[in-house]
Amino acid sequence: MSLRPLPLCVFALCGGYFFALVHIGYGRNGREANEMKQRRRRWTTYSGRGKRVAARTHTARDKAAAAPRMLLQLIVCGVLFVALVGLKLLLPGNLSALRGTLGQWLVRDADFVSAFSAVGRAASGEQDWGDSLSEAYVAVFGGESSAQEVSGNLIGMTVSEQELSGFANTRALPPLAVGEQRILGISYTAPLSGTVTSPFGWREDPNGAGECFHYGMDIAGEEGASVLCFADGTVGTVGESTILGNYVTVNHESGISTLYAHCSAITASAGQSVRKGDAIAKVGATGNATGAHLHFEVHDGEKYLNPVYYVVF
Amino acid sequence: MWFSERGLRVSRSFWLLVLLAAVVSPPSVVLSIFFAAALHECGHLLALRVFHVPVEGLHLSAFGAVIHARGARRLSYGRELIVTLAGCGMNLVCGFLTALFALQVSWENGFVLAGAHLLLCAFNLLPVPPLDGAHALCLAVSSLFGPIAGDRTAVLAGAIVSLALLGAALYFSVCRRGGALFLFASLALFIRAVSQLRLAKRVIKV
Numbered sequence: 001m002s003l004r005p006l007p008l009c010v011f012a013l014c015g016g017y018f019f020a021l022v023h024i025g026y027g028r029n030g031r032e033a034n035e036m037k038q039r040r041r042r043w044t045t046y047s048g049r050g051k052r053v054a055a056r057t058h059t060a061r062d063k064a065a066a067a068p069r070m071l072l073q074l075i076v077c078g079v080l081f082v083a084l085v086g087l088k089l090l091l092p093g094n095l096s097a098l099r100g101t102l103g104q105w106l107v108r109d110a111d112f113v114s115a116f117s118a119v120g121r122a123a124s125g126e127q128d129w130g131d132s133l134s135e136a137y138v139a140v141f142g143g144e145s146s147a148q149e150v151s152g153n154l155i156g157m158t159v160s161e162q163e164l165s166g167f168a169n170t171r172a173l174p175p176l177a178v179g180e181q182r183i184l185g186i187s188y189t190a191p192l193s194g195t196v197t198s199p200f201g202w203r204e205d206p207n208g209a210g211e212c213f214h215y216g217m218d219i220a221g222e223e224g225a226s227v228l229c230f231a232d233g234t235v236g237t238v239g240e241s242t243i244l245g246n247y248v249t250v251n252h253e254s255g256i257s258t259l260y261a262h263c264s265a266i267t268a269s270a271g272q273s274v275r276k277g278d279a280i281a282k283v284g285a286t287g288n289a290t291g292a293h294l295h296f297e298v299h300d301g302e303k304y305l306n307p308v309y310y311v312v313f
Numbered sequence: 314m315w316f317s318e319r320g321l322r323v324s325r326s327f328w329l330l331v332l333l334a335a336v337v338s339p340p341s342v343v344l345s346i347f348f349a350a351a352l353h354e355c356g357h358l359l360a361l362r363v364f365h366v367p368v369e370g371l372h373l374s375a376f377g378a379v380i381h382a383r384g385a386r387r388l389s390y391g392r393e394l395i396v397t398l399a400g401c402g403m404n405l406v407c408g409f410l411t412a413l414f415a416l417q418v419s420w421e422n423g424f425v426l427a428g429a430h431l432l433l434c435a436f437n438l439l440p441v442p443p444l445d446g447a448h449a450l451c452l453a454v455s456s457l458f459g460p461i462a463g464d465r466t467a468v469l470a471g472a473i474v475s476l477a478l479l480g481a482a483l484y485f486s487v488c489r490r491g492g493a494l495f496l497f498a499s500l501a502l503f504i505r506a507v508s509q510l511r512l513a514k515r516v517i518k519v
Contacts, residue, residue, distance in 0.1 A: 106494040112342045116428030123427050124412035136428075141485055238421060240341060269421065 104243070104288070111241040114139035174213050181309040182300060185254050188231040189277050190311045192294045194221045200306040216259065216297035217307040223264060223292040226279040230258045230298070230310070235272045235280065244295070245287025248280055261295040262287050327373040341422050345429035349404055353433060354378045356403025360396040364388055377443070390456035397449045404434035440470040441478070441502045442509040447471050468509050475499065475506035 115136035122132035173179055177200075198218035205212050233252035240246050244261040248268060251257045264284025274280060285292045298305040354371070357380055361368055366384035385393060408430030415423025438446040447467045455463025482499040486492070 104492075106492045110492060110494075113425055116342060116345065116426075116432065117421070117424040118428065119431050120408075120412045120415060120424030120427030123409050123431055124416035124424070126416055269419065271419075 110141070111139040111239055111244075113239045113241065114237055117239070176302060177213065177215065177304045177306075178300070179306065182305060184231075184256055184300075184310065186231045186252055186256060187276060188310055189228060191228050191230055191258075191260060191296055192219045192221050192225065192283065194219045194294075196220075196308075196311075197293060199308060200304075215304045216261070216295045217311065218293045218295055219311070220291070220293045221283040223283060223285070225283045227260050227263060227281040227283060227294055229268075229274045229276060229278045229280050230296075231256070231276045233257075233274060235268045235270050235274060238266045238268065238270050241287060243288045245289060246281070246284065247287075250274060250280065255301050257299045259295075259297040259299070261297075262289040262293060264292075341425050342429070345422070345426045346433065348426065349407070349429040349433045350377065352407050352430070353400040353404050353437070354380065356400040357396060359403070360399035361385065364392055364396065366396075390452050394449055394452045394456070397445050397452060401434045401437050401445055404430045404437075408434065439474060439478075440467065441475045441506050442468070442471045443502070443505050468506075471506040472510050475503040479503045 118127070118132040118135040118139065121127040122129045127135075196217055197220045198214055200217055201214060203212065203214045229250055231250075231252045233250045236249040236251045236257060238248050244259075246263040246266050247259060247261040248263065248266045249257055249259045250268075260281050262284055263281040264286060265282045266280065267282065268274060268278075268280040283292050283294055289295075296307050296311070298307045298310060358368060361380070361382055361384075366382050366388065368380060368382045370381040372379045372381065385396060388396065408427045411423055411430060412427035414420070415427060437444050438449075440446040440450045447470070450470055451463040451467035453463075454466040478499040479496075479502075482495040486496045
């Protein structure tokens with residue numbers, strides 16, 4: 001993709017900044033050490049009067065030596081600042097892509113809000129400590145299942161299903177993804193009406209991270225449009241992560257749960273009972289998103305179902 | 314007044330950390346951690362105030378805040394231990410109070426703040442040199458078996474624990490394909506612990 005060089009440029013800029021800091025820092029320490037040595041030599045050579053004079057001249061020299069260093073630091077910081085602001089103003093999409101790439105590289109999809117919140121809930125006595133700590137662990141490091149690499153077996157699919165779900169190739173599904181339609185046994189509705197911009201399945205990562213599996217369905221919508229609840233249930237987690245942005249999960253009957261991500265705001269709160277068609281969030285482009293859309297996932301326990309079977313506009 | 318002699322100094326690594334945190338994490342988490350860290354330092358300052366130790370300066374860096382108070386060296390082991398643990402104590406108390414308050418008024422971000430307090434407290438109690446836990450361990454052992462034993466125990470515990478942390482971070486980053494953040498953090502801690510180990514060796518030789 002053509003966007004890749006830009007994050008690289010910013011990484012290079014940051015690298016240059018680090019190098020400048022380290023280099024300048026060592027220069028300063030070396031100079032200080034030298035001057036300390038000289039001062040000690042003078043201390044042994046001169047009398048009291050001579051020492052005072054020497055000390056005074058060194059203070060002046062210290063200041064003179066510090067001035068170009070400060071100027072250099074100022075210039076480096078200024079250039080970095082201007083580059084980042086320019087990037088943000090001229091190419092806002094790229095900066096969010098950079099943020100996504102950096103976040104992906106540093107923390108993957110760790111959800112610190114959920115982790116912190118779980119510990120807080122345990123402290124309030126609302127949850128058991130063991131459950132909370134394991135929840136926090138899963139939020140940050142991922143569950144056992146999510147750590148598995150995408151090399152699962154081909155789950156029984158027919159050609160028509162592949163066409164329906166948008167799979168152009170016969171590539172195997174990840175172990176947790178379910179290709180075939182399952183009967184949910186609950187009454188449901190579409191969370192948002194709009195164009196499906198990215199279906200469930202393998203796709204090229206929008207931020208240029210190569211091919212990856214898309215576990216949900218992206219529906220384009222107007223910023224601020226209401227996101228409706230898929231079915232009756234209870235709001236599970238209201239969170240915020242680098243990848244998903246503002247998101248909310250809803251637990252429905254018979255082990256089904258749904259996730260609504262990249263919202264501009266979540267209007268429901270955790271633990272609240274919701275009915276099918278209730279507005280629970282607003283469409284946005286938070287997290288790793290290149291435009292206003294809803295990322296919608298349907299889970300059956302720990303399995304990911306293809307939402308295309310259940311979202312009818 | 315408080316930071317009369319050496320003033321408030323903020324190092325460049327601190328700003329770098331702020332920039333990184335602002336880019337990577339959601340604002341609620343970043344603000345919660347900074348608020349918890351500020352209250353943690355307030356705990357230390359309060360304890361120093363109680364023991365009438367003048368505070369000379371505060372230095373903020375990527376490793377957290379360092380309070381300059383030469384007078385603290387004159388305190389007894391017990392009192393210095395209280396000053397060292399005051400920050401974590403403050404976090405613990407504030408964490409539980411915030412959690413209970415958040416439960417009462419069902420305040421979502423309150424739980425995040427309470428979690429930040431408690432996790433910061435737990436992290437600071439790790440016996441790795443720049444953290445409070447190492448200093449507390451050093452003081453506790455010093456009061457029982459003398460200062461040399463205290464220093465040795467703290468440095469050794471720091472090296473072992475930081476090595477274990479580095480191993481765990483490597484496992485999460487490489488085997489479980491986690492992010493590199495924990496690896497960086499544990500590497501920084503490990504480097505600090507090893508430098509302390511070398512310093513302690515040199516001191517013992519002298």
